[in-house]
Amino acid sequence: MKRQIKICHLYPEILNLYGDRGNVIALYRRCLWHGLAVHIQPVTVGEAVDFLDTDLVFIGGGQDREQAAIYRDLVEVKGPYLLAAAEQGMAILAVCGGFQLLGKYYRTQHGEIMKGVGLFDAWTEAGRGRLIGDVVLETDLWEEEPRTIVGFENHSGRTFLGEGVKQPLGRVLQGFGNDGASKMEGAVSGNAIGTYLHGSLLPKNPRLADYLIRCGLERRYGPEGSYLTTLNDELEYRAHQAAAQRAVARRC
């Protein structure tokens, strides 16, 4: 029997900024190459989902008006189910706006507090000026080289991590990161990962993609069922290297 994995893509037609689709394409293709049966379920505003049979969730970012369109549905309707499933080991990747929305709150420029899902012990404050550019991180999520993660960030919110977040996604080697000062980027809570990196994140960071797939498989089959095959990632790493080199070249 083929092992299977069920991936839920939240609000794909609304939160689809900066090639967010690329992350889902990468998960889909890699699952197939790993010999898994993969189901992608797009879920939008007003559609019921309890995540009981979901192994991995992806949520991307949107422009302000788009995020406003999904805000209530995510925080009030889907949020509690998402929290419960995350506690039981469901893997999550939340990028940019999705990352902010899964935090505790967002404080707007006018001081208004917008409550978040509260999955990450993190909060975001509107900032002056956007943090835009290439990013290179070093992560502790795995031990094999390369431990770098490459991407591109573009955000005005500054995100701060609380005690409840045990580790960021990585330390910033190039770029701004969560708040432009702490040299930390993203957040990891259990099997949930939040980050500002798009560009697209997973295709050029195959190890991160496989990390998430493994977490998803573990939820369904336990640790002994989460093994993956070795893929030929030569082109992925060439693109990874090229992005890292561009990041350095552009800073000079």
Add this chain to the structure above:
Amino acid sequence: MLLKGAVRVRFWLALWLGKFLALACRILRKRGSTFPGRIMLRVAPNWLQGVASGPACGNVIVSGTNGKTTTASMMADIMRQAGLRVVHNQSGANLLSGLVTAFAAQLNLLGRMRADIGLLEVDEATVPKAAAELQPRALVVTNFFRDQLDRFGELEHVVACVRRGLPHISSLGRVVLNADDPWVASLGSDSPAQPLYYGIEADTLATMERHAADAKHCLQCGHPYTYRRLYYAHLGDYLCPSCGHGRPKPQVALKAMQRLDGQRQQLVIATPGGEIAFTLGIPGVYNIYNALAAIAGCLALGIDLTTIRDGLESFASCFGRMEEIMIEEKRLVLALVKNPVGFDEVIRTILASRQDGEEQGVLFAVNDLYADGEDISWLWDVDLEMLTPHQELLKGIFSTGLRREDMALRLKYAGFQPERIAVVDEFSAALGQALQVVPSGGTLYILPTYTAMLQIREILFRQGHVSQWQV
């Protein structure tokens, strides 16, 4: 030119310096479509203001995300058909420096303007400043798509930029707007000048695909629009079922289209002055929109329908936009790609214009310089999957440019076999290899981002295959 004191000295200094630098660029065979202007603006920051009243027939601005260059080129052909001499930044250098360079080229050393009309394609973010200085008679807006978010920010910001240009249009002038794009049409209500709307009213062109949509929700009340017809991206006949906000009736409207072959399409267009029918020499629905914008733009300037039709019939293609070049019986097509919607339309057009048995190759050239957008994540929003079923038919697939690996990776994840994709470092090597695998009678499609297009055209120019544009 009523300029005083130091401003006047600076104006002349800038003009002569600009003329000299343009000459130097020509002698050194450099492009020079922005460089003289950059220096001139340093000497005289408001230089444009001093020449705005030069062309006797006034100025026109063309802006929007996609189609600026093609629309402006069509308008230039029509204007020349009408016997007008045109100031035109034809190479697509659409920041202030490009406009200044174009104007300087049409002035002699004594400041006499040789042209009758100014036709300027203007970058969206530059519209407020350009409109304030040029005081245009007409503003033509093509469409608003998501484009280079690292540079422009969110779509609403881009629309707001163009909106800030509206007060500078003479109230006797016109704003020429795409009725089928909710964002563009929304400019009509804020304009002191009367709007002239254009759009498509042909059922045969409608699709039901929705992918890279930007304006799905009503701009007035936030409810999702319903589309009676959808042509591509978010362009179509929309209506908000909640508040009733909908598409204005286009006064210049495509009524029928018939594809004649891979390139040409026969169009029937209704206008306030009657119907015209003509053959457009370039393919694609997006080029129909460009033609509609050009027709409406020229009508707004008072050019008659016969002249418009004759000008468009002779239009071939322009500067890297589905530009055809013959090299030893091989057809080379340069098709600029700069954002997901435009890229998708280029792919659709390539697939639709494929002739039976025609041998094809594709060369992707993706750069990530400032003018291309430094963030290349948009490649993942392009529907490259449309090409995947045809990969066996392609003679060769090449990827070059600063982000050649990213493009190759995108193709791999679209389902291309990685071993079929050749990643080549140098532009000239990539071009050479790609031309080698395409046999005589075949077609090589080159899909470059903006700066990659300039580099490739430069190589083709040095090899004598294309002429350089006039500066």
